[in-house]
Amino acid sequence: MTTLHNPKTWDISDSDNDGDAAQGDLKCTSRAKLALAPPRSDGYERPSPKTKRRSQEEMDADKEKARERKEARERRRAAKELEKEEKRKQQQKRKEAAEHLNSLKPENCLKCLTVCIDPALLQQEGSDILLGTLSSCEWRYSIEQQQLPNSITWTRDLPQQGEDGGATVEEDQVVQVLGATEFLDMVITVKKTIDSEGEDSALSRNAVKVVTLLVTESQPDYRRCGHETIQSKYGVENLDVDEVLVYLQLYKNMSVVFLDGWQEVTDHICMVTKSLSKRPLKLLTDKAELPFCVDGSWASGVRVEKDGSGLKQVWSKQIQQLNRVSPAVASCVTAAHKSPQLLLQAYQASGSEEDKKRLLADLVVKSEGKDRRIGPEISARVYRCFTTQNPELVLD
Known part of the structure; x- marks a missing residue:
């Protein structure tokens, strides 16, 4: 019966001479070196069965994505440069304004x-x-x-x-x-x-x-x-x-x-x-467009913030500019009509001229003593102030 041997296994019998043993060792060493040898220097290499060649469309798509990423980076860089330039201009304007204000000092x-x-x-x-x-x-x-x-x-x-x-x-x-x-x-x-x-x-x-x-x-x-x-x-x-x-x-x-x-x-x-x-x-x-908005206790002014807080106080101060209109009366009017525009709309919705003059007369003014009404005199004066077209009209 014939016995099959592993091709990488070398069997040397006792009857083989030393030359045959040396020849077997040489063949084994050559086969191992052939398996570990680097790629050929002529540039030819057998492609790996797992490597897949990309199509031209895929390569073009990758190039397009790379180009878009590059443009996005350039846009971000340009936006940052523009933001820095804008900040620099604002700082320069603030500096020039401060220098101008300083130059105006006596x-x-x-x-x-x-x-x-x-x-x-x-x-x-x-x-x-x-x-x-x-x-x-x-x-x-x-x-x-x-x-x-x-x-x-x-x-x-x-x-x-x-x-x-x-x-x-x-x-x-x-x-x-x-x-x-x-x-x-x-x-x-x-x-x-x-x-x-x-x-x-x-x-x-x-x-x-x-x-x-x-x-x-x-x-x-x-x-x-x-x-x-x-x-x-x-x-x-x-x-x-x-x-x-x-x-x-x-x-x-x-x-x-x-x-x-x-x-x-x-x-x-x-x-x-x-x-x-x-x-x-x-x-x-001295350049003040609205004197009643001046911030300062000496002028009884009110500061209006960017969010609009303070406008109610300004509205009340505006009504207090009329003669014999106390802060309590002004607060009563502003509580009933939150803004000048709403007061004008209420005048337009009223019927006759007499009704418009008496629109605020029955509003109750709460004070420390007893409550009282605004009255027809002040009501008519406020109406004339906000509706007249004659700049020379005497309100009282």
Whole structure:
């Protein structure tokens, strides 16, 4: 009977010589090396039976998905960059607003003001007091010819805008320094103009500029000199001077201030300069569209938040602006009609004019004492306030 052996098993009998044993070992080693040998270097490799070749459609779909993922990443990156740029712009705007607000403070506005002095004033005795005071305060001043003789004006440097630098604007205040003799000469000229009903071209009204005449050298000040002295020396009566002062104020937009010497003139110039430095911030804070919405205890104001909280209190404050309308009455009206629009709708739904006037009359006002009705008088006043088309109508 024939016996089958495993092909990987080598049986060597005792009768085999050493050469046959060595040859068997060599064949076994060669077969094992052949099984563990790396792929062929010529690039040919037998495909694995488990590997499936992808179709062109699948490869194109994978490329499309990869492209979409790349575009999505780019969109997210662009959105982040846009968000960063928007935040940067907002921060820049807040910074510029803060810088602008800081520049409006009086101590910073003083640095932007320049006092412009007419050279003719420097020829007067005592004018060095003004220059010394301006220098000690470290305020800017310039000596330049003015349109009005012996006058002082002010200019303000605006914040720098672009590469052209900041602009300079002229303030509306003008101060003219006159001696008493020059002032009385002007009074005589103006009095003749008034009597002749003519127009003095030298004193034409300037709607833009506010002119102040500073009269120095008290003698001969009409307030201190006797009636006979002025009349005999200048031919001007005190009544004529008063008439000229009123005329200058009403028709020429000029006011007259009598001062003793250059020290008082200097004090007046410093006062005007400080007032001009406070003007920009004051103009900014005075811009209030709804005064009853101002936040502050001094104005009994109410803050309205972004979510609308506070509007009910504003509605109540608006009604309290009417005469003899107490907070209790206003609260009663706002409780019955939650908003001005609802109150107007109630007026429209009422029948006759008398019914509209008495719409709020029977509302009960609760107080610490006893309850009472609003009454027809207040009800009619509220109706006229919210429905009239005449801005000159007197509510009471």
